Amino acid sequence: MDVIAEQRLDLLYPDGELVPVHIRIGRPQPHPDGKGDWGCLAEATGLRIWDGPQEFFGEGSLQALMLTARFLHSMLLAEIERGAAMPVWPDGSEMGLNTIFGFPHRTAGSQ
Numbered sequence: 001m002d003v004i005a006e007q008r009l010d011l012l013y014p015d016g017e018l019v020p021v022h023i024r025i026g027r028p029q030p031h032p033d034g035k036g037d038w039g040c041l042a043e044a045t046g047l048r049i050w051d052g053p054q055e056f057f058g059e060g061s062l063q064a065l066m067l068t069a070r071f072l073h074s075m076l077l078a079e080i081e082r083g084a085a086m087p088v089w090p091d092g093s094e095m096g097l098n099t100i101f102g103f104p105h106r107t108a109g110s111q
Contacts, residue, residue: 011085014084038059041055
């Protein structure tokens with residue numbers, strides 16, 4: 001995989017285990033199999049609910065990339081909803097998933 005983005009963080013699970021997590025996104029590439037115009041790989045190590053890699057398909061490179069990023073965001077969010085503690089920066093401050101992924105915070109009525 002030609003990695004274009006990655007993030008390392010630690011998640012603290014309810015059983016007390018601190019697990020290093022490493023997420024990676026591959027460079028979107030035209031997909032020769034016709035499953036969509038472009039494919040983009042996602043990988044993660046350390047998650048308990050998903051063990052990749054998995055490829056996501058879009059009608060263009062941007063859509064494939066965004067679908068991949070949103071999937072990884074949703075996997076981390078699911079870990080947190082199941083009790084894992086939010087990841088922290090080296091200084092101990094909370095990362096926040098929307099900050100890591102650059103997604104805007106939603107407000108009532110926003111889409």
